[in-house]
Amino acid sequence: MDWKGRRQSGNIEDRRGVSPRGGNPFGRGGMRLPSGGMRVSGMSFKTIVFLGVIFLVLKLIGIDPLQILGADPGGVASEQSSPSSPRITEARKDEMTQFVATVLAETEDVWNGIMKSQGLEYPEPTLVLFSGAVRSACGNASAATGPFYCPGDQKLYIDLSFYDELAQRFHASGDFAQAYVLAHEVGHHVQNLIGVLPKFNQMRSSMSQSEVNKMSIRVELQADCFAGIWGHFTAQKGLLESGDLEEALNAAQQIGDDTLQRRTQGYVVPESFNHGTSAQRKEWFARGFDSGRLAACDTFNNPV
Template structure:
């Protein structure tokens, strides 16, 4: 992906080293992952559980309506002057976020609407969000309550080393997927899925969660379509995104972690489904082609 020397987003909040913090009153809390060591090498128990439940997804408290924000944490906004790491990851993230802003601002404007740009929060180890408290094992997530994306950059190392999904565009796919949840939120899809899931059995609620995640994959594909139209894609970029989508399919994660696949427990979709919907968004470039729900909401 050609990203150097281009606009970087101002909507990045750097909370790394702040210690995360918590919420007063004992409410919030996020999905609390058991602090238990993983066996042997590879991804380990902690990462697998986080990946299975919240990989690239929505904080479960938001879907359940338990999105109490509690106290606000002081943050420092960063933009073009964000301090880059040796491998320029910070600058890359700010540029990818800027690209999502350009893509969705243009698309919302074409619909006669205004796109409220989300904030991307960088954190280390743990963080307080409007949807509760989360640790790094949760994986990247989007919180509808504060319209923010949350990312511990250590996840990118895990993506490449433990999940066999290296490459800058694999990382860009992660960000674009979470932004896809933001698009769902501001268009009213997430609130509807929240209401519907509360009235369902767990298995049925999981199926709605899968449809929600697949649509976010499709929206990530739309972003890739528009970025490609601007000439920023390079050979192999789409393959990196498709590989990442495959590596974090529920079936592959479950087979890796527990040796068997339990479809009723899927929350994000199979490897094939995730690839299919990303590819559909990329090839069609049409939001209507991303209707995973097909009138079910």
């Protein structure tokens, strides 16, 4: 995807390094892309204090704690002693931030145009960057939930380390695969504006879990189709490169409910699907991509 040098959105809120407070975001209408379970680990405050005291005591009696741990403060195993490592890490972080800001700007251009053609306004969503965990109007979430959209504050949330997991664990690499993930969450924002998410969240309290899952699949597939619409207009601008469409379709394949369940537990339980199969996700993204029309994304009045 030819994205460098293009306009970047100003609707970015960087909360990386900020500790959240709150509860589960998906009990109040949050919509997420399944991640398969990234894990966040850490130590308690008491543990950190205890280790700090031990470190100081050993220093005072002339013992180097790093030698006890088998680390070489002058070698490549130490980030502090390797001047290139922090720069590479920061460069990667900065590039990914610029990338998502550019993709978000492209979605703004597309959806502002589409909504204007329908006689509607497009309040642009804010993209929140976080690391580890975050608090939203839908509650508290960890990186393990994957990227998500919260209709309560009309914000998209992503821990950019998800992209590394997308490539390494789910074998869905490429910048257009990454763009598809963001465009899918923007698709949920569009659904919120046109009334799909409010209606679904209103209905779900009176539905069985099986009914909720079936309706959720239609909601998610429509968001995939909306992501495809964005891809359609991105292609018209000449921004797609060879293999980009295949990257997005592969990403849709890798995060289908059946593929995820087969990878994580070795078998599938169709009754528990809530995002759609790999084939469904690919099909509906392709429908949006091929047509570029909202009418092509009616998952509620057509078989999925």
